[in-house]
Amino acid sequence: MAEPDLNLLIALDSLLAEASVAGAARRLALSASAMSRTLARLRAATGDPLLVRAGRHMVLTPYAETIRERTQNAAHEARAVLRPSTAQTDFSTLQRTFTLRANDGFVEVFGSPLIAAVTAVAPRVCLRFAPKPEKSAMHLRDGSADLEIGVLGEMGPEVRLQALFRDRFVGVVREGHPLQRDGAVTAQRYIAFGHVVASRHGQTRGPVDEALAALGLERSIVAVVPSFAAARAVARRSDLVALVPASFLGDRTDPQGHLAGAAIHAFELPVATGKITVSQMWHPRLEVDPVHRWLRQIVLTVCRRHAPR
Structure with a gap:
């Protein structure tokens, strides 16, 4: 049997990734007509249409779907073989x-x-x-x-x-908040204020709520925002309490929990929650x-x- 033309592998990877002759042509800096001829050669080599018309667009055939990841991996490995080793990389x-x-x-x-x-x-x-x-x-x-x-x-x-x-959650409030001023943050004091939580999917309960529930306590969640940055911003301009990963504050807090330049105070939670990796x-x-x-x-x-x- 004649050896397959391995140049077709790169073209196949581009066609399957783009699901478009024009897109694959742009990726490989070829003309659309040259890419069409390459697709014809790939169809002959594989015995499968690979890309078929569906309305105004092209879609992958079932066979093309099954080989897409394998093709991508093979193309990547081929490129990696031809790259210099780290010792030779400038x-x-x-x-x-x-x-x-x-x-x-x-x-x-x-x-x-x-x-x-x-x-x-x-x-x-x-x-x-x-x-x-x-x-x-x-x-x-x-x-x-x-x-x-x-x-x-x-x-x-x-x-x-x-x-x-390893990371952990900490509480965050504005500078001058009662939780900063008036002694240790107990579970009872912690739930005495409204809370803003960060959740991409709108969820309101987490490990902190489970730990509070074990004590027969529940916090009042008055706002849900999509990110920790948003939760911190809300807490900075209100009396609400936010929950953020300690890594989110970086190394910018002093021993008293003040966050440099952010008018924010961080404190350890009054209940135990597991660390996250x-x-x-x-x-x-x-x-x-x-x-x-x-x-x-x-x-x-x-x-x-x-x-x-």
């Missing part, structure tokens, strides 16, 4: 964009030192921080994200992960990519240096 000239999915709190606290650490070695590398409105392995699988940073959710058994640091996650196809391994080591180093104690 980071001063390396041009690459890494996409990291992380919440606003991580970017606010760790973004600046992480960018500084990366650009000190590789000034032409770009870090693209993308929002993560949900926990999903989809972006790692389709290659639109290089790293996912957060608490492990339903990410799938194949996803690789590395713990970065923040990890970095990636797809196994990037496991041995030397430059990706370099990035992961920098993320680990920066997070452990700046995470709360």
